[in-house]
Amino acid sequence: MSRERILRELAILNEGGQVAELVTNGRDYVVYRDVPTDGARLGLPAMSDVIVPVPSGYPAPPIDLAGLPHGSTLLPRTKGGQNSQGIVQAGGSTWQLASYHPHANGGGPPWDQTKHGFHTYLDHIISWLERLA
Amino acid sequence: MNLSKEKHVVVRIGIAEAEQLKQLLFKRYPFDEWATFGRFGWRNTPNSVILTLASIEAPGPNDLDGAAGHVVINEPYTLRMALSAEKSTLGIGVFHSHPLNCAPHPSVIDDDMDEYYSDYFLGFAPGRPYVSIIISLIREQLVVSGRVFWQGTWHSVSHFAIEHNPCKTYREEPSASRLLIDRVARLAAAFGEEAAARLANSTVAVIGAGGTGSIVIETLARAGVGRLVLVDPDYVSPSNLERLHGSCPEDAERQVAKVEVARRHIRSINPNCSVDAYFGSLPHTDILDAVVQADVAIGCTDQQHSRLSLSDLSIRYLLPSIDCGVMLEGSNGKVTGQIVQLVRFLSSDPCALCRNMVSPNRLAIELMDEDEKLRRQAAAQEALERGEDPDPYWTGPPQLNTVGYLTGVAGSLAAGYTIGWLTGRFDPPFSRIQFNLVSQFLDVQEIDDVNRPNCSCGRARGWADQGIADALISAPPHWPRPMKLAQYD
Numbered sequence: 001m002s003r004e005r006i007l008r009e010l011a012i013l014n015e016g017g018q019v020a021e022l023v024t025n026g027r028d029y030v031v032y033r034d035v036p037t038d039g040a041r042l043g044l045p046a047m048s049d050v051i052v053p054v055p056s057g058y059p060a061p062p063i064d065l066a067g068l069p070h071g072s073t074l075l076p077r078t079k080g081g082q083n084s085q086g087i088v089q090a091g092g093s094t095w096q097l098a099s100y101h102p103h104a105n106g107g108g109p110p111w112d113q114t115k116h117g118f119h120t121y122l123d124h125i126i127s128w129l130e131r132l133a
Numbered sequence: 134m135n136l137s138k139e140k141h142v143v144v145r146i147g148i149a150e151a152e153q154l155k156q157l158l159f160k161r162y163p164f165d166e167w168a169t170f171g172r173f174g175w176r177n178t179p180n181s182v183i184l185t186l187a188s189i190e191a192p193g194p195n196d197l198d199g200a201a202g203h204v205v206i207n208e209p210y211t212l213r214m215a216l217s218a219e220k221s222t223l224g225i226g227v228f229h230s231h232p233l234n235c236a237p238h239p240s241v242i243d244d245d246m247d248e249y250y251s252d253y254f255l256g257f258a259p260g261r262p263y264v265s266i267i268i269s270l271i272r273e274q275l276v277v278s279g280r281v282f283w284q285g286t287w288h289s290v291s292h293f294a295i296e297h298n299p300c301k302t303y304r305e306e307p308s309a310s311r312l313l314i315d316r317v318a319r320l321a322a323a324f325g326e327e328a329a330a331r332l333a334n335s336t337v338a339v340i341g342a343g344g345t346g347s348i349v350i351e352t353l354a355r356a357g358v359g360r361l362v363l364v365d366p367d368y369v370s371p372s373n374l375e376r377l378h379g380s381c382p383e384d385a386e387r388q389v390a391k392v393e394v395a396r397r398h399i400r401s402i403n404p405n406c407s408v409d410a411y412f413g414s415l416p417h418t419d420i421l422d423a424v425v426q427a428d429v430a431i432g433c434t435d436q437q438h439s440r441l442s443l444s445d446l447s448i449r450y451l452l453p454s455i456d457c458g459v460m461l462e463g464s465n466g467k468v469t470g471q472i473v474q475l476v477r478f479l480s481s482d483p484c485a486l487c488r489n490m491v492s493p494n495r496l497a498i499e500l501m502d503e504d505e506k507l508r509r510q511a512a513a514q515e516a517l518e519r520g521e522d523p524d525p526y527w528t529g530p531p532q533l534n535t536v537g538y539l540t541g542v543a544g545s546l547a548a549g550y551t552i553g554w555l556t557g558r559f560d561p562p563f564s565r566i567q568f569n570l571v572s573q574f575l576d577v578q579e580i581d582d583v584n585r586p587n588c589s590c591g592r593a594r595g596w597a598d599q600g601i602a603d604a605l606i607s608a609p610p611h612w613p614r615p616m617k618l619a620q621y622d
Contacts, residue, residue, distance in 0.1 A: 004602035028610070056505075056609035060441055061497030083515075086508065099512065101525035104494060111493040113605070114486060114588045 002058055006030065009117040018122060023091040028054035030118050031091050037074060037129040044073050044132070050125050051088070051095045052118070062103035062111030063121050066128060070094040077132035100128055134244050134280070136289040141181040142281055143292045143426060144266065145451040147480045147595060150186050151295040154228055155275075157191060158268055163233035168197060168204040170214045172223040173264050174597030176450065178422035182283060184264055184290075185451045187223050187595035190214060203242060204229045211250075215257040222599045225254045226264030237267035237278040237303045251282035266290070267303075278303035296479055297453040297554035299331060299428055313405065317357045320552075328556035329357055333405075335555045338362040338427035340415055340443060341434030342391040344376030344537060345457055347398070348544030349431050349551075351378050354399040356552055360407040361399065362423045364615075365391040365434075366414045376537030393618060400621060413615025415442035417608045420615050425450050429551050432456035433544060435533050437491045438499050438606060444485035445605040447478035448590045450597050454478045455550055455561070456490075457543040461534045471536075471570035473543045475550070475561065482564050483582040484590035486605065494528055502611040539570070 003022070010020045010030065019033040032050045040046040051067040065085055068075050070093075075081040080099030088095050102108030102124040103116070146154070154169070161167050170190040176183045196210035206227075218225050227250060231237050239247070243265070251263045266279040277300050279290030293300040314321055314329055321329040337358050339346050342365035350361060369377060369384040369391055377384075377391065379398025392410040399406050411420050414436070421442075424430055430452055432443045446452040455477055462470030476490070485491050498506070506527075513523035553559035565582055568575040584591060593600030 002601060002604050002607045005604070008602050055497060055500070056502060056611065057438060057496065057500030057606055059604075060438065060491070060493065060606040061500055062493045064497070083512070085512065099525075104525040105522060106525055112486075113493070114585065 005059055006054065006118055009119040012119040013122060020118065020122070021091075022054075025088075025090045027088070027090075029088070029090045030054060030121075032122060032125060035122075035125055035129060038132050039074055039077075039129075042077065042132060044077065048072060048074055048129065049093075050129070051090060051097070052121060052125070053088070053097070059113040059117065063116070063118065064101055064104060065097045066100045066125055067095040067097035070096045072096075074129065074132065078128055079131065079133075100124075102128075134239075134247070134287055136280055137286050138289060138291070139286075140283075140288055141292070141426065142184070142279075142288045142290045143181060143294070144184045144186075144264070144277075144279055144290050145294050145296065145595075146186045147451055148296050149481060150189055150595075153189055153191075154268065157189070158228060158230035159233075159270060162230070162270070165202045166204045166230045166232060168192070168206060168227060168229035170210070171226045171228055171264075172218075172221065173226050173262065174449065174595055174599045175224055175262055176422075176425055176598045177283075178426070181422075181426050182262070182281065182288065183425050183450060183597065184224070184226075184262065184281065185449070185595040185597045186226075187597075187599075189228075190217075203240075204246075206246075211253070215254060218254065218258040218261075221258075222261075223596070224262040224264060225250075225258055226262075226266060228266045228268060231267055231269045233269070234271050235269055236271070237269040237276055239265075239267060239278065239280070243267065247280065247282070251287075260284075274301055276301045276303055294428060294451075296451055297429060297560070298557055299335065299555065313357050316403070317355075320356055324552075324556050324558045328558055331556050332357045332552065333359045335429075336360040336362065336427045337551060337555075338364065338424040338430040339395075340364045340424070340430060340432050340439050341436075342395040343367070343373060343433065344535060344540035345459065345544040345547075346431075346433035347376070347378035347380075347391075347395060348541045349433055349457075349548045350395050350399060351402065352545055352548035353551065354403045354406045356548070357403065358406060358555070360409070362427055363392045363395050363408060363410040364413065364415060364420055364424065365395075366412060367391050369394060376535070376540050390618075396618060396621075410618040411615045412618065414612070415439050416445070416604075416606055417612055417615050419617070421446075423617075425452060427452065429554055430454040431547050431551060433547070436499060437496050441485050441491050441496070441606045444478050444490075444590075447482070448480055448484060449593050449595070449600045449604065451480045451595055453480075453554065455547045457547040459535050459539045459543050461536065461539070468571060470572075471539055472567055473539065473546070473570070474565070474567045475543070475546055475563070476565045477550075477561050477563065479564075480594050483584045484588060484605065487585045487588050487590060488565065488580075488582040495530060496606075498528065498530060500609045502609070542570070 083099035085097040103111040198205035263282040368388040513527035565580040589603040593603035
């Protein structure tokens with residue numbers, strides 16, 4: 001993991017008002033705090049924390065997957081949310097990863113480490129949580 | 134001034150910056166000196182310090198005293214450097230010339246300047262090296278001396294290189310032994326005994342000790358290269374025997390590490406060649422520490438993470454490298470393509486990303502841990518069963534077929550160009566070339582890659598560890614610590 005690079009990307013988000021932090025628990029994750037969702041329309045939470053694993057060897061491989069707090073009522077409504085990619089413990093919480101792959105034929109552009117990072121992945125997360133089924 | 138030789142100190146300068154330095158420092162030749170400040174990145178390893186010139190902070194009109202024959206740096210220039218150092222993470226250095234044909238031996242005035250600056254800059258750039266370098270032109274040859282104040286101790290610079298051209302270091306008198314000259318008599322006759330001596334004083338890192346790497350290693354050991362750093366994470370298997378020079382069936386039966394086979398083979402060819410063999414992969418930090426000390430690195434692996442790492446090293450640490458690869462193509466029972474590719478990575482060349490030489494999704498699979506691989510393979514299978522595309526979960530690495538004569542061609546050429554670089558006798562006349570052994574006139578193609586705008590390779594040039602935020606790749610945390618093979622007695 002390039003800690004320095006990730007912290008630089010998270011600083012860009014923080015400048016724009018989005019709180020995100022790097023957490024480590026054997027593996028490294030980025031946790032985005034209070035990301036807006038389309039849940040209110042469905043009587044579900046309008047905000048959620050979101051976790052994203054830092055891929056091994058970052059920034060060479062694409063950022064992939066996204067997760068919500070374990071048991072979140074939003075999860076079954078998200079794309080890939082019913083296809084669990086694992087349960088993880090990080091930042092004092094339990095999370096469930098969903099099968100969401102924006103940079104691997106999942107609707108986003110192919111990964112380009114010179115353009116993309118955890119700061120741009122926020123767009124994919126917002127889009128993910130804005131399109132609840 | 135007491136100079137420590139405890140650490141091997143290497144100073145590396147980019148080709149363009151070296152030209153700029155010559156223009157600046159020799160502008161008052163033949164009699165008078167001139168100077169400039171510069172900024173340095175660095176990497177501190179257990180036995181060495183690697184310093185890389187990141188930028189030249191050239192003097193303005195009144196920054197130096199033009200009336201004095203020797204160098205007098207005016208206070209505003211020094212203060213400007215000091216204040217800007219507070220906002221930077223790089224080390225500070227000063228370059229100055231000595232008159233034409235005068236040895237770059239530090240004078241008493243130079244000692245006073247370095248004592249003053251090392252203390253002064255420490256206040257503005259604490260914990261960073263102060264570098265002082267003297268450059269002379271002696272009989273048309275660049276001769277360099279240097280010292281570095283680092284963690285409270287003065288160290289002498291033991292090795293200078295302008296990327297792929299090792300420079301003559303003051304008071305270092307490399308000479309190949311008579312025995313060595315006899316062994317490489319034909320090479321010495323072709324390129325000169327000085328070339329043989331340069332090879333004997335050179336270090337080459339070979340990344341990948343398989344088919345291509347084994348011919349590179351053999352060629353360099355026979356040519357009299359003084360030290361080889363070998364890196365490979367694999368054991369010999371029966372399918373390697375067709376192209377792995379130095380291997381025998383027993384190595385496959387016993388699953389001997391490829392680097393061990395290479396080391397044994399080198400010893401039988403040239404026992405004077407010092408070998409540091411690592412069972413592991415770039416960019417693990419222990420291997421990085423060893424590789425970054427080399428004069429040239431050669432990439433001989435089909436692993437994309439190694440290729441991307443070499444590209445990164447060429448940019449951030451100014452470590453020149455040549456990457457070689459081969460590919461077989463066929464259809465309808467015919468071999469239609471036997472392709473060899475050689476790629477030069479100098480700091481100003483386009484990086485592996487600019488050249489589209491790596492696939493992020495393949496890199497992801499190379500770098501993920503075994504649990505994740507199994508999980509993703511299972512997820513891909515489940516996707517198939519649901520009638521969905523399995524690719525987002527798992528795309529197996531392609532099986533790359535190859536044959537020994539093809540890896541031999543690629544490896545021999547890479548070793549040859551490396552010898553050209555190290556001896557200063559010739560350079561590869563391309564930055565990336567491909568040819569096909571079964572096409573008319575070999576279908577030689579020079580590929581003219583360009584640097585992509587906004588690529589991080591344009592930002593971190595010469596920044597070494599201080600450019601870590603712009604590194605193209607990092608070592609996965611699940612990788613085991615590489616094993617360094619014990620030295621032979």
